[in-house]
Every structure is written in C-alpha cells, then in structure tokens.
Amino acid sequence: MKFSENWLREWTNPQWDTNELSEALSLAGLEVDGAEPVAGAFTNVVVGHVLSVEKHPDADKLNVTQVDVGEAEPVQIVCGAKNVVAGMKACCAKVGAVLPGDFKIKAAKLRGVPSNGMLCGATEIGLPDDGVDGLHVLPSDAPIGMDIREYLDLNDSSIDVDLTPNRADCFSVLGLARDVHAISGAPFTQPFVDQDMAGSTACTQNVVVTESQACPKYVGCVVTGFDANAKTPAWMVQKLQRSGLRSLSLVVDITNYVLMELGQPMHAFDLDALQGDIQVRMAKAGEKLVTLDEKEITLADDTLVIADDSGAIALAGIMGGLSTSVTDSTTKIFFECAHFSRLAITGKARQYGLHTDSSMRFERGVDPMLPERALNRALQLFTEIAGGEVSSFESIVSEIYLPKPAVIELRRETIANRLGVAVADEQVQQIFTDLGFAIQDSDAGWTVTAPSFRFDMAIEMDLIEEIGRVYGYNNLPETPVMAPMTLNELPESEQSLKALKTGLVQRGYNEVVTYSFVAEDKQKAIAPDLPYILLKNPISDDMKAMRTTLFTGLLQSMAYNQNRQQARVRLFETGLVFYKNESEPTGATQVPMFGGAIVGPAKVAGWDMDSRNADFYDLKGDVETLLSMSHKLDKVRFETCSNPALHPGQSASITLDGTEIGVMGQLHPQLVKTMGVSGTVFMFQIRQDALLTMDVPKASAISKFPEVQRDLAFVMDANQRVQELIDAVTSVESDILQSVDIFDIYRGQGIDETQKSIAITLRIQHQDRTLQDEEVENLVAEILTAAKAVNAVLR
Structure with a gap:
C-alpha cells in the first residue's frame, strides 16, 4: 500500500525522518518497499503572477512577460510556453534558483532581451507530468511569492508498504498511524471530528438483504440538492495521487479518499438509474453485468451481487456496474457502505479477471464496525465540498453473522519464555491499549480482547508477537539457545525417509518438490478412475485439482527438463496424494507416497560402455533397492496389472503380504503427448508407510x-x-534349504518356442552336522514335486 507521509503525520507525528520512519515500520512487521520524494530537489521557486505578456521582438515563439513574485518590483522573464497568458499564476524560478538536475537559474539575455528567471512546467520542477504542454497552472487563489514547496506541500514522500495478508487493518492511513503511535509513543490524534450526518428526511431507497451471512451489515443513504459541478479540491487530489490513485470525479475521489483514510470500501449509485429495491443476493447463473471498466462478465451462481429489479448492478465488494454509475448529469446519489464476509469475496475478483482495492481489502478482512463511521466521513466531505441534503440512514444489520472479537488469555511466564525478556506489566498494558485492544488483569496475566479490525488474533502466540514487534525485535536480548544435543535414535524397526532418498540419489536420481494441485485435464488423463477434489479458490486454472498421484508433478518436471535439452532424466519425489473421501473432516484421505520417473540412457555415456536407453528392469532395480533397504524384498511380489497411466504390457503392481503398496511401469504411449514428455518414460509410486517400517534382521551363526x-x-x-x-520351490518345508537363486533363463534350440528354461541353484546346508546324500536327494525330490504342481518339469 502506498501512502503520503504527511497524511500519516496528520494522525501521529513521531520525531523521525523518512528513513527512520521506514525502518521502524519494517522492524514492526510492516515492510517498506520504498520511499520516494513527491517532487524533485529544487529551491527558490515561488508562486508567480503573470501581469502582462508581449511578443518577443526578435523571436516568433517567445514571449516577454512581467511577473509579480511578491517583491517590490515585477521581474521580466522571457518564456516560450504556449499557454502563458496575462493573469495566470504559475511556478516561477527566480534568479539563483536550483532546479532538479542541479540546473541553476541565472540572469540572461534571450535574443537580446533580458530574462530574470524562468516560468516552469510540472516536469521541470520534478512533479508528475500534468499533461499540459507548457506551464504548470496554479489556482487563482495561490498566494503570490509563496514558496512552491510550501504551497504544494512538496516536502513529502510517498511510502510503499508491502503488507502481509494478515495485516488487513493496515490498508489505511488510520491503521498505519495506529501502529506508528504504538511503536513510537507519539500522540495519536484524529485530524477530523466525527459527525452524525444522517438527516431527518426518510431514505427513499429500500434495501433487501437476502444473504445476511455474506453481508451482515449494509448501510446507505440518499443525497440530493448538491452542486453537480463541484470539483475535487486540490488537497484531496494531492493525497490520492501520492497514494497511487488518480483523480476521476468528486464522488469517486471521496469514496477512494475514505478507502485510503479509514480502510472501508464504498460505492455510490445514481439513484435515478436504480429500478426498485436494492437487493443483496447471489447472482443467477448466466446473469450478465457490465462493470465500470466496460467489461461484460457472465456471473456464476456463487457470486454475491448488488442488484435491483433490472438485474445485477454491482459485484459486491469488488466493482460497481456501468448502468448505475454516477455521471456529470447525476442529481441524486445513493451512497452504499457495507460489510461483506471474507469468504463471500475471496477469489471472486480473480474468477472474473478483476483486481480492485476494494476486493483486496474485503478478501483480507475489513472492520465490521467501520461502515457507519466511514459513511459519515464520506458524507461530511461531500457536503462540505458540494453541499446537498442527506437522508436518514437505511441500515440492515445481522448481529449473529458479524465477526466476534477473539478473547485470549495471556500469561506473564509465556512472554518471558518466548521473548527471552521480562516485559513490565505496565508496558504490556500500554502496548495493547495503544494498538486498540481491551486488556484486563487475570490470575496468570491478562485477558485480552482483540479489536474488531484484528482478524489475525486467535491464540496466545499472536499476542506475544504483538508485544515483540512493538517492544522491538532489535531490543530483545541475545540469549544462547540451550537445548539437549542428544538426538533420539530411530527405532530399529523404522526406516529413515532420508536414507531412502539418499539411496536413490546414489543411483543418479534428483529430488523434486512439486505442487499438490495440478491441472484438472492432466489429473483426469493420468488417473481417470480416481475421484479428486477441486479447489474453490485455485491459484490458476491449471492448478485447481488436488493430485491423486505423484505422476502428474513428476512428468511436469520431466517435461521441463527435456525442454532444456536434458536427455537423461531421473527424478523422485516424496509427498501427499489426496483421495476424495466425504467421511473425512477435510473431505480427503491423505496418503504419503514415494514416487520416481526415469527416461533416456540407462548410464551416463562413456567410452567403455555401450549406450542404451533405460528399460523396465532398470526401474525395477531401483525399486528393489528401496525395498531391500527395508528388508522386505523377499516378501514383495510384482504382479501384472492394468493401470490407465501405464503401458498394459509393461506395468506391474507391487504387493506386500497380499496388499498392493504401489505400482510401476512404462507411461502409456497415448499419454506421452498429453503430459508433454518425449521418449519412453518409466515411473513408480509406493506408499511411504510400506517403506518406512523395516523388518529387523536376525543374526544367526555361520555353519x-x-x-x-x-x-x-x-x-x-x-x-x-x-x-x-x-x-x-521355497514352499517346501526344510531346515536345510538355505537359498534359491536363478542363474539362467534360456529360450532357443532344444526348447519348444512356447516354453522357456529356468535354471536355479539350491544352497543346502545344516547348521549342526554334515548332510547325508539321502537327505539331499529327498529334498530335491520334494522340490521337483512342488515344481510339477506349477507345471514346471525338470529339463
């Protein structure tokens, strides 16, 4: 938020310069992005009154002027500006003046005519371009000879504060001043007197609120009999410009002024353009609205609107409609000031491609007690400038839906424990009083009631943070951290996730971290059978579905790397997937997963090896590495499966004790283009809980x-x-069969083409004695019988 430093100092004026003020705000959590002077550095420029204008005798484009600069005699200045006329008032740089860029004004002769000064345009003295081709014209009542810096209040800076989303109360000069008052101790004084502007005449505009939960407070009134030609005063235009807003018209400027001053968005309707009652309701699906910026939008039925009998006339809390906007011909105005709940407004501006100062504030939270005060302030300004008669207020309030202030217990011992310093009771009470909190003593400390404008207060640590930032983080003592250095040992039956990651890193993988929300079309393509959750307020249209698999993010990262000429890509990720489950409080079952994907050459190219692309068995070896680290490889089975994301001939489910714990295989060829990758991609995904529990190995003596x-x-x-x-083979019960290993698979001569030969080695040994030939033969016979049961016969 950008604001005028001098405007802030009207509320509270600490004895700090601009840099000190900026630093204090930043240290208090209100980070200042920049502070810029509102005008360039110049001296000795005053208000000049042009008394006469005559043509230069030797130059068609120059004029010779006599200018009153508040001295005993007028000064003669040669001027080439097109708009110079007798009687005007303009900025006049006297002899000896220094303009921006260290440009010094000296007495000179122009085409033989003496010139003792310079009449200036806006940009020549470092002011924003006023769009005038010539001199910067000053009001007719500008005091002759007065220093321009003083007259235009140019000893000011525009300060830009980057507010965090939780500090919605500081989106106003009032909110910032309140914090500056608390951190500096400077007096806090409201620069205007609150007035009750409600008139005795009945409000002729009826209001019906059908969505009280979304709009728990709506206040409005009618103003008639005002001067439609009244202009925005220069001081208001000046403050708005220095806050990053341009002047448009008196009504718009006043609503923007109150927005910046108090933080309450407002809107004004042309009363004669309204048809019937004003209704605060949800839009009808397909309903149209042309906004003030002349953009036609089609409304969804979950959008809160202000409507009349003709249809929607404004997006509630976001932007008004063109059909009922105030124009130069407006003679009756209906001022609206309402409180909209954050959830009713959040994401709606983005949904329609809009972003306004109003929506930014309502999305973060606006003080529900502010509408009446803000409306009175706007009417006070309007009637002072344009006159007019104000009706009574039309007020609809649903107390049950208004946000309730948080009441939090604050303990003395917690302050000392968390901040490392004992803050005096009096100082604690002063801090919260200055910030607008109500504080009462309790047995352990205090009971603190948050003000209505602090939506970010919920728990004790929120209060501790307030004390810390106002007390001053740089005033907190440096306390050495005292903590036990002995780390808890991981039980032997648990596997370390870090160790699993390290295992894949050692096999050439790189870890990626991707978003948990993905494009809906990619989600449907990769897992069409799994119901998923759609976000109500997505960051963008391609990030609105919660992922049900890690494959989506892995493939997105792979495509990113391939698009940057990376032929060999090996990635893994650990994270949650989300299965839609209405029985869960969150609406989803969250499952931690471990996934990976590979593409390209199996090995880094080298002179001593042949180049080949990675295949199914390369990936299977990586998966088996993870499983062997948990001592479960001998219990895992790889079964053929049908997965819509994987090639039907190169995919397998991974089962442990009959339960599926994961899946692996080649990306389905039909999805290669859809997912934006190229080449033959292989992927796996395994439940983390299956990998993080480990079978504890048992030692046995060597025979x-x-x-x-x-x-x-x-x-x-x-x-x-x-x-x-x-x-x-392993199902044969025996205390002498130690292991079974495959050492050859053969297809070819001597074997029917529909068959294959599998050669295995049996390791046979007894722990306590030498084996007899008969024992070995009996075991082999049992193995042959068991093999025959699965249609495997001895070759």
Missing part, C-alpha cells in the same frame, strides 16, 4: 559344516511368471 549346491533346470510355459516356480 562350519560343508555346503551342498544343486543346479536344476526346469522347463515351463514361456508366458508363465518365474516367481511361481520360486514360490513353489
């Missing part, structure tokens, strides 16, 4: 007795899974 190895080759159907054979 000192000899080991027997038997190699067996089985012939089985080519389409049959090898895992079936391994499961059958």
